Amino acid sequence: MKNIIYIIIILLAAAAVYADDMQFNCADCHKNTVEVLKKGHAQADSFSKCFDCHDSESKAGSLGQKIHLKHTDSLGSSAETCLSCHAADKDGNVSVSHKNGITFSKEEMKDLADKFATWNDSPYLANSHKKSGVYCLDCHDTFGPDDVDEMAKKCKGCHGEYEDLAKKTADKKRNPHKSHFGNMSCVKCHNVHEDFTDFCDKCHKTNMKWNRKIK
Ligand code: HEC
Numbered sequence: 589m590k591n592i593i594y595i596i597i598i599l600l601a602a603a604a605v606y607a608d609d610m611q612f613n614c615a616d617c618h619k620n621t622v623e624v625l626k627k628g629h630a631q632a633d634s635f636s637k638c639f640d641c642h643d644s645e646s647k648a649g650s651l652g653q654k655i656h657l658k659h660t661d662s663l664g665s666s667a668e669t670c671l672s673c674h675a676a677d678k679d680g681n682v683s684v685s686h687k688n689g690i691t692f693s694k695e696e697m698k699d700l701a702d703k704f705a706t707w708n709d710s711p712y713l714a715n716s717h718k719k720s721g722v723y724c725l726d727c728h729d730t731f732g733p734d735d736v737d738e739m740a741k742k743c744k745g746c747h748g749e750y751e752d753l754a755k756k757t758a759d760k761k762r763n764p765h766k767s768h769f770g771n772m773s774c775v776k777c778h779n780v781h782e783d784f785t786d787f788c789d790k791c792h793k794t795n796m797k798w799n800r801k802i803k
């Protein structure tokens with residue numbers, strides 16, 4: 589009996605340690621949860637409890653977007669900043685999710701940080717989406733190359749099909765949204781983390797008027 593109680597105590601202690609670091613180093617900078625929660629926000633007695641309510645499917649919304657928005661201004665978006673909060677395990681794998689075990693290497697975190705910086709503050713489309721409340725996960729599922737190929741569905745989900753878009757740019761000499769390419773990937777022109785590309789100009793001298801810089 590005594591042994592079982594000891595085992596239970598050890599298990600509970602281990603769970604408490606794990607729960608409180610929850611793969612994120614919140615406690616390195618914040619004494620407790622009370623210090624960071626606004627008046628009127630539900631109370632939570634440990635950082636791991638945040639996920640009870642903040643999940644991507646829940647009404648409270650996923651924690652990632654909220655926490656990133658709270659920290660990018662004060663901490664910046666360098667790779668070191670990312671790692672100050674996202675703990676790396678002893679093999680250098682960085683966890684970005686409390687539940688599905690997705691990890692990135694430190695090098696991949698650096699690439700993510702570069703993209704992150706353009707979302708946070710840049711002349712590119714990523715930043716105008718941030719200002720409109722559009723988050724990484726509204727466009728990305730996995731942050732990989734396949735993901736980008738599939739993305740036009742998400743773009744159209746918010747902006748409409750090519751027929752709708754063609755009406756908005758009908759005044760152009762060559763309508764970029766209506767061409768012999770039919771249903772093409774939006775990203776052929778609208779790069780998100782860098783300058784736009786004038787795709788049609790590769791063959792026609794279109795002189796299209798762009799609202800932002802092109803490569
Ligand atoms: C490297 C230090 C650092 C780490 C790690 C960190 N924070 Fe912060 N946090 C800050 C700073 C600095 C601020 C901004 C204070 C300010 O701008 O007034 C802040 C602000 C916040 C705020 C906003 C408080 C307000 O007044 O609106 C919340 C919420 C928050 N942190 C939660 C967390 C959570 C949850 C974690 C872990 C996932 C975490 N923080 C990890 C440094 C950190």
Ligand code: HEC
Nearest residue numbers: 621626630631632634635637638640641647648649654655
């Ligand atoms: C009992 C449920 C619940 C728990 C637990 C919870 N939250 Fe929230 N939180 C909410 C709801 C609901 C909102 C409002 C959703 C919205 O923004 O529309 C919210 C909003 C927020 C916001 C945005 C509002 C603001 O201050 O700007 C932040 C940041 C936040 N929560 C952080 C946290 C952190 C950090 C924890 C863990 C220490 C936590 N929450 C635990 C329910 C919860």
Ligand code: HEC
Nearest residue numbers: 651652653655659665669670673684685686687700701704
């Ligand atoms: C202050 C803490 C903090 C900092 C700094 C931070 N993150 Fe996060 N990040 C979180 C939290 C909390 C989540 C939500 C994890 C979850 O839902 O399990 C998250 C989630 C993510 C995700 C998964 C997508 C999502 O939103 O759930 C990625 C990718 C990510 N972070 C990358 C980065 C990068 C790159 C940086 C540096 C530019 C960074 N993070 C800086 C706390 C932080």
Ligand code: HEC
Nearest residue numbers: 713716717720722726727739742743746747774775778780
């Ligand atoms: C969750 C909804 C959402 C998704 C997903 C989304 N956008 Fe947007 N986008 C917006 C909002 C909101 C605005 C700002 C209001 C407007 O101009 O319609 C905007 C603005 C724009 C603009 C014009 C503003 C500018 O700064 O040039 C372009 C072009 C654009 N989006 C292209 C895209 C492309 C390409 C994708 C996919 C890679 C995409 N959007 C994904 C919601 C979304």
Ligand code: HEC
Nearest residue numbers: 703704707717723724727731732733736775779780781782
């Ligand atoms: C409006 C949609 C949109 C938003 C919001 C967005 N991205 Fe992207 N992302 C793209 C597109 C499109 C590409 C392809 C490269 C380009 O056009 O700039 C891309 C490329 C990337 C890549 C490189 C993928 C590869 O392997 O080719 C990473 C990593 C990435 N984004 C991370 C992020 C992170 C982190 C955020 C949030 C801070 C974010 N993105 C926000 C649309 C988006």
Ligand code: HEC
Nearest residue numbers: 761762763764765766767768769772787788789790791792
């Ligand atoms: C790979 C080269 C190539 C690219 C890229 C290209 N076109 Fe074309 N386009 C052609 C060729 C070849 C013709 C047929 C010959 C002609 O009539 O000039 C043509 C014909 C046309 C025509 C009908 C003839 C005319 O000149 O009015 C239109 C309109 C047109 N293209 C629009 C576009 C638009 C819009 C884009 C960008 C989405 C685009 N094209 C990109 C090669 C290209």
Ligand code: HEC
Nearest residue numbers: 743744747756764773774776777787788796797798799800
């Ligand atoms: C061949 C290049 C090209 C492609 C491909 C393309 N666009 Fe555009 N788009 C343009 C140009 C040119 C403009 C107008 C000038 C500007 O916004 O800089 C524009 C404007 C827009 C606008 C702003 C419209 C307004 O005035 O309100 C949105 C939103 C948009 N595009 C979304 C999309 C989406 C979503 C896709 C994919 C389904 C897409 N575009 C594919 C070239 C393109």
